[in-house]
Amino acid sequence: MTGIFMELGRRFDGTNETDVATWLRDTYGTWLTPTAGNYLLGLLSESENEAIATGLNEVIMDHVVDAVDRNGETDLVFRSGSAKTIQPGSWIVNCTGYMLRGDHPYEPYVSDSGAVVSVQPRSATLHLTSYMGYFLTHLLFLDKLREVPPYELDAPDLRKKSTAVFPYTLGSLAMHNLSLIVDSVPNKVLLDCGLDLDRWYPLLRRMIGTARFMLTHRRGREHLRQTLDTVRERFDVRCGPLSYA
Numbered sequence: 001m002t003g004i005f006m007e008l009g010r011r012f013d014g015t016n017e018t019d020v021a022t023w024l025r026d027t028y029g030t031w032l033t034p035t036a037g038n039y040l041l042g043l044l045s046e047s048e049n050e051a052i053a054t055g056l057n058e059v060i061m062d063h064v065v066d067a068v069d070r071n072g073e074t075d076l077v078f079r080s081g082s083a084k085t086i087q088p089g090s091w092i093v094n095c096t097g098y099m100l101r102g103d104h105p106y107e108p109y110v111s112d113s114g115a116v117v118s119v120q121p122r123s124a125t126l127h128l129t130s131y132m133g134y135f136l137t138h139l140l141f142l143d144k145l146r147e148v149p150p151y152e153l154d155a156p157d158l159r160k161k162s163t164a165v166f167p168y169t170l171g172s173l174a175m176h177n178l179s180l181i182v183d184s185v186p187n188k189v190l191l192d193c194g195l196d197l198d199r200w201y202p203l204l205r206r207m208i209g210t211a212r213f214m215l216t217h218r219r220g221r222e223h224l225r226q227t228l229d230t231v232r233e234r235f236d237v238r239c240g241p242l243s244y245a
Contacts, residue, residue, distance in 0.1 A: 001197040002209045004028060009175040010220060012168040014230030020168050033059060041127065041167050060084070067092060108242050109136060109152055110145045117145070121155040123238075125177050127170040130195050135181050144184045146242075150177040151228055154238040161235045169231050169239075176224035179217040 004024075012020045021039065025031070030049045063079040067086075074090070075083040086092075109123040109132070110116065117140050119132045126132045139145040153173050159166045182190060190196075198206045232239035 001200075002213055005171050005175055006213060006216070006220070008168060008171045009224050009227070012172055012227055013223075014165075014169075014172075014227040014234060017162075017165040017168050021164065032056070033061060035061065038163050039167060040163075041170065064092075103156070106154070106238075109150070110140070110242070114140075114143070114146050122157075123152045124155040124170075124173065125150040125152055127174040128195075131174070134193060134195060135178075135185075135189075138185050138189050139181065142185060148177075148180045148184055149241050150180060151225075151240055152238065152242060153228075158231070158235060158237045158239070161237065165231065165235070169228070172224050172227045172231075173239075175217070176221060176228060179221045179224070182214070182217065 008020065008024065011023060025039075030044045030046055032049055032053055060078070062082065064076055065079050066077045068075050068077055068083075073085050074088070075085050076092075077083045104120060104122055106122045107118045107120065109118055109125050111118075117136050119129050119136065121129070124132065125136065136145065139148060151173060153169065155166075155170070158169060198209060201209075228239050231237065
């Protein structure tokens, strides 16, 4: 995963999200639907994809708005205006996600005093709040949170303005800030991070990927910074050091 994120960060420049999406799908993608325009870093293995395909009778590329009882039957009503009758006893599973669903007030990831850390998407520093909570807490207790300092991103605002650019901006944000973090914390912080998806792979592969990251991350930091600055100017979104707030 680190290798994929590094390559995404190298390819994405803040303006070429369509080309990057095509490269990612062709190189690493697994999919069941003909299009995946709202991709948001979802993980699906080849075996899972095959299991789902085996159980499917039909794929409808639309959005379910409601399930309506009509004359003893139940119809799924779609956003396009069409409908489909489903059999009695059918299960309806809502898989639309839970992230970035509410409108929360802005709060910087660290207070002016440096004593309070806020883990939330309006001042995102990494791609998931679990990673933010882990690394920001270490920086806080090392008294380095304002010294680093990570870039922040108003993730809900960017998601509203461009779902296409959103995942690749998150990837660039994560790699930029991790590059700063690894230079500021003991190696044990990285080794003890149980959230690391590279742990899916054998130790040797992880060591190769880690070594490549450690050798190149400083070299690529300026490109990532320029990418995030481009996104800020292009979409008029909060994206930068806390001074931009």
